[in-house]
Amino acid sequence: MTTAKLGRKKEHRERTLRNLATSLVLFEKVRTTEAKAKAVLPTVERLITHALSGSIAGRRQAKAVLFDMNAVSKLYEDVATRRGERTSGFVRITKLPVRPGDGASMAQLEILYKPLEEVLGEQSKTKVQVRRAKKVEAPAETTEADTTETATKTEE
Numbered sequence: 001m002t003t004a005k006l007g008r009k010k011e012h013r014e015r016t017l018r019n020l021a022t023s024l025v026l027f028e029k030v031r032t033t034e035a036k037a038k039a040v041l042p043t044v045e046r047l048i049t050h051a052l053s054g055s056i057a058g059r060r061q062a063k064a065v066l067f068d069m070n071a072v073s074k075l076y077e078d079v080a081t082r083r084g085e086r087t088s089g090f091v092r093i094t095k096l097p098v099r100p101g102d103g104a105s106m107a108q109l110e111i112l113y114k115p116l117e118e119v120l121g122e123q124s125k126t127k128v129q130v131r132r133a134k135k136v137e138a139p140a141e142t143t144e145a146d147t148t149e150t151a152t153k154t155e156e
Contacts, residue, residue, distance in 0.1 A: 004039045017043060018065055020109075024091070025071040029110045037093050037107040048090045048111075051079045082113040 006013050020040045024030045025047070032040075047065060050058030054076070062072045083090070089112070096106040 004035050006035060006039060018067060021047065021065060022067045022071045024109050024111065025066060025075050026068065028113070029108060031096065031106060031108050033099075034093075034095065034105040034107040037109050040109070041091055041093065044091050044109075044111075045088070047075060048079055048083075049088070051075045052083065078113065086112065 003013075006016065008016060016036070017040045020030060020032060020036060021044050024040070024044055043065065047062050050061055059072065059076060062075055063069070066072050066075070079090075092110050092112055094108045094110070096108055098104060099106050
């Protein structure tokens with residue numbers, strides 16, 4: 001299978017694509033040229049397919065491609081819980097307007113997941129949001145108790 005040369009030598013091209021794959025896994029969206037997006041697509045699809053199997057061999061293959069161990073961990077933890085009903089087609093390429101400086105055709109790569117809030121539900125709230133919700137509920141309950149005690153005292 002032939003790949004796009006991207007105007008680079010082999011080592012530089014491989015490192016560029018590995019770096020792009022790592023960034024895509026970490027940030028879930030990457031803006032790049034259309035040629036690079038098309039070149040990295042099979043690599044990322046293959047990594048996600050290996051991650052779905054959950055095998056140690058697949059994890060080692062992901063470590064060989066991705067530069068960051070956080071990316072490998074995210075790939076294996078998030079894909080398992082957020083992939084939805086997908087069995088393939090985990091990455092979308094969306095064409096963007098050309099780059100103003102040189103007129104290169106741009107594209108956005110994004111990994112297709114279910115939204116994290118949909119998967120986690122109540123667990124996705126931050127600690128601050130949970131504390132604020134408790135503070136809002138707590139005064140309302142004490143106010144009702146205070147009004148009941150006041151009403152009882154006035155009746156007596």
